[in-house]
Amino acid sequence: MxxxxxxxxxREGVLLREGCAEEEINLLYDAAYQEGDVIVAETDEKDAFYWLQLDxxxxxxxxxVKGDLQYEIPFGEKRINLSPKVFSGERHLIHMRKARPYEYQAYRNLALxxxxxxxxxxxxPHASANVETRGESxxxxMNVIDGVTASDSHGRWPHESWGINRREDARLKLDFGRLVETDRIILYTRADFPHDNWWVKGTVTFSDGSSLELNLEKTGMAQEFTFEKRKIEWLTLGQLIKADDPSPFPALVQMEVWGSEA
Structure with a gap:
């Protein structure tokens, strides 16, 4: 087990609260978080699936999970991409549970x-990119895999997105940490028009060496793309071509990658 x-x-490494259990733990913390506080989650069974709730x-x-987790509680600018309810107040429940096989073997959004x-x-999964506008949260x-699909504005939650700072070579990478099988991608691009531009094309490159060209539309609704099943460990979204529009600000709100364990 x-x-x-x-x-x-x-911030000094002083222990404020601790809990330990087998298979599942609920840790209640009855205090307000302070800047520099860190949540550390550890398990002796790595390369395994867990349900994780940090708040x-x-x-x-x-x-x-492939390694120990160290999450610093965000403050100031670093938390405006989150709901104002997150990490607020003086009562917090952290939960972690070993997942059951039928939960992770299902066809699901592997990117969430x-x-x-x-x-x-x-x-x-973990999202990263070669550019994030002004380094702002x-x-x-990471905003493109948080499950929030509100696309009609930009800025603080729930309108967080991946911003490319006008970079022509912007590229997003999504790591799965193991081999998965996928046959469907759904994108939500930001649609705060006329502030926003949009992409008319993009290319998904898979870790198996294959690629998929996407033809995109001017919409904030889900855009779904299906393809033959591929077994991959990661993918990137790049070669993004903006529409002929005065705005220089296209952005991605959400990326879903549907499939199952390989």
Whole structure:
């Protein structure tokens, strides 16, 4: 059985709260978070699936854990891409549970991870990019896998997106941390018109060496693309071509990658 431990440390590394259990843990923290506080989640069974909830207002995701997790509680600009309810107040519930086979073997959105963060190297899926507008949280790559599809504006939650800072070579990477099988991608591009531009084309490159050209439309609704099944560990979205429009600001709100374990 997997042994799971969760700790909350302050900026000096002082232990504020700790819990340990087998297979599933609920850790209640009755205090307001302070800047520099860190949640540390550890398990003795790596390369396995877990349900992870870093905050009761944040929700949970099915993640593939390859290493220990260290999540610093965001403050100031670093939290405006999150609901204002997240990490607020003086009562917080952190939850982690070993996933059951029928949960992770299902056909599902393999990209969804409400608990991704910029420095995340221990859990997957994980989103990263070669550019994020001004380094601001509301334009970070992780926003495209947080499950929020509100596309009619830009800026603070729920209108966070991946912003490319006008880069012609902008590229987003989505890592799964293991081999998966996919046959469907759904994109939501930002549609805060006339502030926004939009992409008319983009190319998805898969880790197996294949690629898929996407023809995109001027819409904030879901754009779905199906293809023959591919077994991959990661993919990138790049070669993005803007429409002939005065606005220089196209952006991606959400990316879903549907499939199953390989």
């Amino acid at each position: 997997a042994k799971i431990s969760i700790k909350i440390l302050n 009761d207002a944040k929700g949970s995701s099915l993640v593939y 991870n409400v608990s991704d963060w910029h420095e995340n190297t221990g859990s997957y 509301v334009f970070a790559a």
